[in-house]
Amino acid sequence: MTARPGRKRLAALLIALEQGLVERGRQVRLALLVALAGEHTLLIGPPGTAKSELARRLHLAFEDASYFERLLTRFSVPEELFGPLSISALEQDRYERQTAGYLPQASIAFIDEVFKANSAILNALLTLLNERKFDNGAGRQACPLISVIGATNEVPADEVAEAFFDRFLMRLPVGPVSAEGFGELMALPGQCVPRITGALASPERDAITAAAAAVRVSVDVSRLLAELRAHLAGGEIYVSDRRWVKIVSLLTVAAATEGRGELSLWDLWLLPWCTAHDATGQAAVQDWLLARLGVREALSPPRLTRVVEAFEAQAAVEQEADDLDYDASGRLKFSAELDERASDAKGAAQVARMRYTRRRRYGETHIGARLRQIDELTARIAGYAGELRARRAELAAYAAQSLWLDRDFAARVDANLQASEAALAALSLRTAQARAAFAALPRLPLDPGTVPEPVAHEPIEQ
Numbered sequence: 001m002t003a004r005p006g007r008k009r010l011a012a013l014l015i016a017l018e019q020g021l022v023e024r025g026r027q028v029r030l031a032l033l034v035a036l037a038g039e040h041t042l043l044i045g046p047p048g049t050a051k052s053e054l055a056r057r058l059h060l061a062f063e064d065a066s067y068f069e070r071l072l073t074r075f076s077v078p079e080e081l082f083g084p085l086s087i088s089a090l091e092q093d094r095y096e097r098q099t100a101g102y103l104p105q106a107s108i109a110f111i112d113e114v115f116k117a118n119s120a121i122l123n124a125l126l127t128l129l130n131e132r133k134f135d136n137g138a139g140r141q142a143c144p145l146i147s148v149i150g151a152t153n154e155v156p157a158d159e160v161a162e163a164f165f166d167r168f169l170m171r172l173p174v175g176p177v178s179a180e181g182f183g184e185l186m187a188l189p190g191q192c193v194p195r196i197t198g199a200l201a202s203p204e205r206d207a208i209t210a211a212a213a214a215v216r217v218s219v220d221v222s223r224l225l226a227e228l229r230a231h232l233a234g235g236e237i238y239v240s241d242r243r244w245v246k247i248v249s250l251l252t253v254a255a256a257t258e259g260r261g262e263l264s265l266w267d268l269w270l271l272p273w274c275t276a277h278d279a280t281g282q283a284a285v286q287d288w289l290l291a292r293l294g295v296r297e298a299l300s301p302p303r304l305t306r307v308v309e310a311f312e313a314q315a316a317v318e319q320e321a322d323d324l325d326y327d328a329s330g331r332l333k334f335s336a337e338l339d340e341r342a343s344d345a346k347g348a349a350q351v352a353r354m355r356y357t358r359r360r361r362y363g364e365t366h367i368g369a370r371l372r373q374i375d376e377l378t379a380r381i382a383g384y385a386g387e388l389r390a391r392r393a394e395l396a397a398y399a400a401q402s403l404w405l406d407r408d409f410a411a412r413v414d415a416n417l418q419a420s421e422a423a424l425a426a427l428s429l430r431t432a433q434a435r436a437a438f439a440a441l442p443r444l445p446l447d448p449g450t451v452p453e454p455v456a457h458e459p460i461e462q
Helices: 007-018 025-036 051-060 078-082 087-091 119-131 159-165 179-186 202-213 219-234 241-257 265-275 279-290 301-320 336-341 345-356 364-401 407-439
Strands: 041-044 067-071 108-112 133-136 139-142 147-152 170-173
Touching: 007 025, 007 051, 025 041, 025 051, 025 147, 025 170, 025 241, 051 067, 051 108, 051 147, 078 119, 119 133, 119 159, 170 265, 170 279, 202 241, 219 241, 219 265, 219 279, 241 265, 265 279, 265 364, 265 407, 279 407, 301 364, 301 407, 364 407
Parallel strands: 041 147, 041 170, 067 108, 108 147
Antiparallel strands: 133 139
């Protein structure tokens, strides 16, 4: 049995494919990953942004792969994609096409302005892209297609184009190079043809597919996928069940190529480009992921802040409480002993002032109960801080071995985790101060054994 290609070989292949392309690393890596999963990529952006060059290079990554390229217009006819009608077949009353050299016999294809074709062409492409079959006359022809890269300036709106749009698992925006990258672009030689070694043979692709099928989907990954599905549905963004299945398949291929047997939460960084339709929607999904990857929402700093605030407020109340006792009418009540000692109105006023400034005192049982409650909160915060440090270490280890991870996204996730750590450190300090306030409450000489009600706050998970 042919072994799947190792990580080092794939990394070298990616380096060669990226050579001479400025600020196109993400597109190169993800187009190759999608092709290894047997899916298709749509590049969305203006002309002159190296979309066709990316597709031409992708075909070099596969051994003995045939390449097909076509620019479509609203005047394009099926013959341009699928080949001319066979004259000899017509003479025998068969309506068949000569497909040699055309899309039905291509391994990698680039179709520019893909949505400008008419509905007849798009409908024929649906079956070819999804099933690798082409209806040629009375029969269906098997196609060796690995992956199609489509290109468009804008996302379509009509029903037929929407169905075709759904066949592209990865939707990647491509824009002009940045101001920082422009100098590098100008310094490139006129012709920059990459030297590709180690192209992937068909048995090796099959080995990757087999390894991906054995990759396990963890409970955490399934939970977050379900949460995102519900989130998108709430925003009236429809993602088909077929697409979700293909997304998981893509994730397992990413894991298999990196030698992993189980999906990681960090693999979900790929989701924005597989779920949202455009750059705006993809940025929204990315922000949603940033807020959740490695972070437990039930222990998020905003929630814990409200819990700490509840303890701070309770400590302030108990520090400021006095021993005054009021009757039903709101007047101060005096004990019999004090009434006897207050022989005149002036003495009574002095006693009232003395009683008014006296702080409430608490038994050891009360104070001990408060300290245990806040110590439990302190332990929760410390435990979660440790969990976040472990998540950051996991992310660093994942990034160090990942072939596909977008480094900018990884940096944003790490910054988010680091900010959560800093927020927890501040909350830990505030909790210590609240504990000190409880510990400093004035004590009764004799403990009545009264246990206070727990400080009211929203529940936090174990």
